[in-house]
Amino acid sequence: MGGAPLVLPSWLDAISDRWWGLTPRVRTTVVAVLLLALAASSAVRVVSSPYGPPVPLLVAAEDLAPGTVLDDTVLRPARWPGELAPSGARTDPTGTLTAPLPAGAVLTDGHVTDRGLGGVVGPGMVAVPLPAELVPALEVGAAVQVIASAMDGAGLVLADQAEVLALDGTSMWLAVPAAAAADVAAAGLRGTIALAVVPAAARDGP
Structure with a gap:
């Protein structure tokens, strides 16, 4: 050149x-x-950002219903700016969900109980398992009537305020009024039980 x-x-x-x-x-x-x-x-630029340094937390990998037993398959790790992370954000993927958690939402202490299904049922209710092969496939949170067969063959409503709490592969756990728990459990053991889904309009009342 x-x-x-x-x-x-x-x-x-x-x-x-x-x-x-x-x-x-x-x-x-x-x-x-x-x-x-x-x-x-x-x-230094990250630390001095207006929302603070990132912190580890957990978010729902999918829409989760109350009663879901938490683990790594339904939660995924994420990092949020410290000042944007909600109070009580959790990093421990264990426990039982007590409130709905939409996909992508941050898991907090307020969503979780360490008392298993006992921490999910409301006052006056009891968690009762039914064999999964005896009941239809329903989603957690579905409201149902629990019906058994009376001695004369007629249907007998054991509980009309029941709710599906959790599914664990072999059992469906229902929240039923404490007064009906023994009859529901006995009907499940006998195999003479059926569930009727309560429409949302009937559940919410007039």
Whole structure:
């Protein structure tokens, strides 16, 4: 190529001479220090962001209903800016859900009980298991009537305010009034039980 050769400013030429005058080991050390300084600078910018440094938490991987037994399959880890993370955000993926948790929502202490299904049932209610093969496939949270067969073959409503609490593969757990719990459990053991889904309008009343 033609033209005059590139002439560096004297100060830059001096720096270049000094740089290449260093041993390879020293040059490597200087580069490493500069990279560490750059990383530290980036970390400082994150820490000094208006919403604070990121904190670990857990969010729902799918829509979760009350009674869901929590584990790594229904929750996923995430990181949120500290000031945007809700109070009581959890990092422990265990417990039983006591309130609905939509997909992507943050799991907090207010959503979870460590008392299993006993922490999910309301006052005056009892959790009763029914064999899964005796009942239809229903979603957690469904409201049902529990019906058994009377001695004369007629249907007998054992509980009309029951709710599906949880499904564990072999059993469906229902929340039923405490006064009806023994009869519901006995009908389940005899295999003479049926569930009728209560429409939303009937459940909510007039």
